[in-house]
Amino acid sequence: MKILVMVKQVPDTATRIRVGGDGASIASDGIKWVINPYDEFAIEEALQIRERLHGEVVVVSVGPQRVEEAIRQTLAMGVDRGVHVKTDVALDSYQAAAALAAVARQETFDLILTGKQAVDDDAAQVGPLMSVLLEVPQVTVVLKLSINPDTQRLIAERELEGAIEVVELPYPAVITAQRGLNEPRYPTLPNIMKAKKKEIRVELLESLGIDVVPKVRITALTEPPARPVAKILTGDPLEAAEQLVNLLHHEAKVL
Amino acid sequence: MDNNRTLGQRLDDFYGLEQQLSSEETQIRDAVRRFVDAEVRPHAGEWWQAGTFPTDLIPKLAELGVFGPTLPEQYGGLELSPIAYGLMMQELERGDSGLRSFASVQSGLAMYAIYRYGSEEQKTRYLPEMARGHIIGCFGLTEPDAGSDPAAMRSVAKSVPGGVKITGVKRWITNGNLAKIAIVWAKDDTGTIRGYIVRTDAMGFAAKHITTKASMRMSVTSELYLDEVFVPEDHILPLSRGLGSPLGCLTQARYGIAWGTVGAALDCLNEAALYAKSRIAFGKPIAATQLIQERLVDMLSLTVDMQLKALQLGRLYETGVMRYPHVSLAKRDNARAALVVARMAREILGGNGISVDYGPIRHMANLETVDTYEGTYEVHTLIVGRDLVEENAF
Numbered sequence: 205m206k207i208l209v210m211v212k213q214v215p216d217t218a219t220r221i222r223v224g225g226d227g228a229s230i231a232s233d234g235i236k237w238v239i240n241p242y243d244e245f246a247i248e249e250a251l252q253i254r255e256r257l258h259g260e261v262v263v264v265s266v267g268p269q270r271v272e273e274a275i276r277q278t279l280a281m282g283v284d285r286g287v288h289v290k291t292d293v294a295l296d297s298y299q300a301a302a303a304l305a306a307v308a309r310q311e312t313f314d315l316i317l318t319g320k321q322a323v324d325d326d327a328a329q330v331g332p333l334m335s336v337l338l339e340v341p342q343v344t345v346v347l348k349l350s351i352n353p354d355t356q357r358l359i360a361e362r363e364l365e366g367a368i369e370v371v372e373l374p375y376p377a378v379i380t381a382q383r384g385l386n387e388p389r390y391p392t393l394p395n396i397m398k399a400k401k402k403e404i405r406v407e408l409l410e411s412l413g414i415d416v417v418p419k420v421r422i423t424a425l426t427e428p429p430a431r432p433v434a435k436i437l438t439g440d441p442l443e444a445a446e447q448l449v450n451l452l453h454h455e456a457k458v459l
Numbered sequence: 460m461d462n463n464r465t466l467g468q469r470l471d472d473f474y475g476l477e478q479q480l481s482s483e484e485t486q487i488r489d490a491v492r493r494f495v496d497a498e499v500r501p502h503a504g505e506w507w508q509a510g511t512f513p514t515d516l517i518p519k520l521a522e523l524g525v526f527g528p529t530l531p532e533q534y535g536g537l538e539l540s541p542i543a544y545g546l547m548m549q550e551l552e553r554g555d556s557g558l559r560s561f562a563s564v565q566s567g568l569a570m571y572a573i574y575r576y577g578s579e580e581q582k583t584r585y586l587p588e589m590a591r592g593h594i595i596g597c598f599g600l601t602e603p604d605a606g607s608d609p610a611a612m613r614s615v616a617k618s619v620p621g622g623v624k625i626t627g628v629k630r631w632i633t634n635g636n637l638a639k640i641a642i643v644w645a646k647d648d649t650g651t652i653r654g655y656i657v658r659t660d661a662m663g664f665a666a667k668h669i670t671t672k673a674s675m676r677m678s679v680t681s682e683l684y685l686d687e688v689f690v691p692e693d694h695i696l697p698l699s700r701g702l703g704s705p706l707g708c709l710t711q712a713r714y715g716i717a718w719g720t721v722g723a724a725l726d727c728l729n730e731a732a733l734y735a736k737s738r739i740a741f742g743k744p745i746a747a748t749q750l751i752q753e754r755l756v757d758m759l760s761l762t763v764d765m766q767l768k769a770l771q772l773g774r775l776y777e778t779g780v781m782r783y784p785h786v787s788l789a790k791r792d793n794a795r796a797a798l799v800v801a802r803m804a805r806e807i808l809g810g811n812g813i814s815v816d817y818g819p820i821r822h823m824a825n826l827e828t829v830d831t832y833e834g835t836y837e838v839h840t841l842i843v844g845r846d847l848v849e850e851n852a853f
């Protein structure tokens with residue numbers, strides 16, 4: 205079983221994001237970068253599959269130099285090796301998917317796992333686009349995955365609004381992970397130490413021969429409007445309740 | 460740029476030292492921190508008050524890799540760099556100084572003594588088992604009448620056929636009642652101090668738990684009684700000779716303290732800052748008063764000094780130029796500074812600062828020990844003073 209896990213490095217969700225000087229990107233100073241949380245479920249699933257069925261888990265990530273750290277972190281979780289597609293250019297979903305698909309073709313694979321979306325742009329495009337580019341089936345938002353290596357088929361449970369859908373498909377395939385698929389492990393110290401001896405192959409984006417003109421361009425980023433200061437009602441409960449009804453009626457206009 | 464970082468990040472890394480750490484070092488730090496957050500912090504006050512060390516944690520600590528982490532792989536180590544080791548001590552002590560002491564004694568004192576002064580056979584027999592936490596060690600140097608002046612020790616190891624017989628009393632011995640082996644320092648027939656691996660189940664050996672501590676309550680501290688305990692020839696540490704041998708181990712443990720105390724200070728600083736932001740008095744958060752801000756900034760300033768000293772000490776270590784007076788200065792200043800920070804945090808927490816439901820008073824009481832053990836503040840002052848002016852004032 206050869207599994208590729210596509211991982212994106214994103215700003216820590218605890219980081220307060222500010223718009224950069226150009227008005228179309230985020231200010232990158234002071235940001236703490238982490239592995240996209242949904243990709244962590246994909247990594248964990250890949251490691252569990254390897255523990256059951258043996259084989260290799262390779263992480264692929266696109267981005268500037270700092271991305272190497274995210275790859276090292278996955279190696280410390282137990283991933284076998286990494287591929288870093290290096291570029292300083294910010295890519296749109298299609299370009300990212302094209303770069304990852306190009307690496308997938310070089311590497312060959314039985315399964316591609318990735319998060320259902322990245323928490324920075326929330327586009328949820330890369331998984332589906334890769335499956336189209338690679339002409340393999342896909343299942344998104346997966347909560348449970350079982351593999352039958354004898355029949356070369358997968359059974360996946362997907363989360364729908366108010367229901368669980370069970371699907372069956374052959375692999376190679378692309379699977380995108382939903383929270384709840386598993387509990388991602390933390391790196392142990394011995395694995396952190398071993399990680400530095402593992403291979404990270406660097407591939408320049410230009411050398412992959414993909415179209416570097418973005419299909420979608422970010423034209424503007426604005427911060428959400430500042431939340432108005434909360435009103436705290438104090439004093440006699442009866443009066444406070446009256447005030448509350450009054451405010452809900454006149455100011456919030458919900459009553 | 461600091462705007463978009465959380466309060467904890469701003470306090471922990473006010474001077475941007477994180478950028479000087481390798482990714483491996485920060486990962487190791489974070490792994491230990493996660494462990495301490497999950498397994499230790501929620502219970503630390505309770506354990507401390509009860510005066511018990513959580514022995515259930517020993518296998519988990521071993522799995523985490525905190526026993527002998529700097530040693531070569533063949534002895535069960537992880538070959539951690541001194542800075543990574545320091546960060547590990549920092550995170551353990553963020554939890555509790557007693558937890559860090561447990562690890563310090565096992566790694567920096569007991570395992571290191573065997574690694575540095577032991578035979579190959581002793582190393583392969585004991586170190587991997589100690590790294591796995593199957594064998595806990597303690598380090599017996601201090602005696603009821605010899606602390607700062609260990610050369611005055613009375614314990615003797617008398618030659619007998621096949622080995623020695625040790626007689627003496629050791630006091631204030633961390634992990635004494637948990638240990639399977641004790642590294643005991645005693646004078647041989649010629650009056651030379653040597654190290655001995657003593658099995659704690661040997662005839663004539665007894666350990667008595669000291670239960671009256673008002674500090675370091677989560678750590679087990681004992682008195683060891685040795686009454687003609689037979690130690691076979693192959694359990695004498697062959698390369699140990701003279702007072703320099705136990706002092707060589709102390710240098711390792713003191714290095715860990717220089718870092719560990721940073722963790723205790725950071726925990727106090729974080730607790731105090733969070734509390735000050737949420738505690739309302741006179742209609743506003745106490746953090747919005749000048750006096751509290753001054754106190755918080757004083758705490759931050761002391762903590763940054765500690766971080767800088769610890770990191771530079773780590774660099775001296777890594778480049779092979781660290782001398783023991785360097786370690787003494789950092790141990791002396793960081794233990795004392797952490798104590799001051801903990802006291803200030805205690806104060807900011809007002810009445811709540813008196814309860815072990817909050818960390819500061821526990822850290823504060825613990826740090827009284829840290830200021831004293833592994834060489835008191837005065838002893839380190841005299842070590843650095845002697846180095847400076849080349850006059851012995853002991």
Ligand SMILES: Cc1cc2nc3c(=O)[nH]c(=O)nc-3n(C[C@H](O)[C@H](O)[C@H](O)COP(=O)(O)OP(=O)(O)OC[C@H]3O[C@@H](n4cnc5c(N)ncnc54)[C@H](O)[C@@H]3O)c2cc1C
Nearest residue numbers: 598599600601606607631632633675828832833835837853
């Ligand atoms: C909780 C705890 C755990 C410990 N764990 C261990 C352990 O695992 N192994 C171990 O061997 N020991 C351990 N110790 C012992 C510790 O290292 C000693 O207590 C310490 O070295 C001080 O020795 P002492 O208590 O005999 O004090 P003393 O040496 O009697 O000192 C008393 C006071 O006199 C001062 N003083 C002494 N000499 C001078 C001088 N020349 N000039 C100026 N002032 C001086 C000291 O600074 C101190 O303030 C532990 C202690 C504690 C409290």
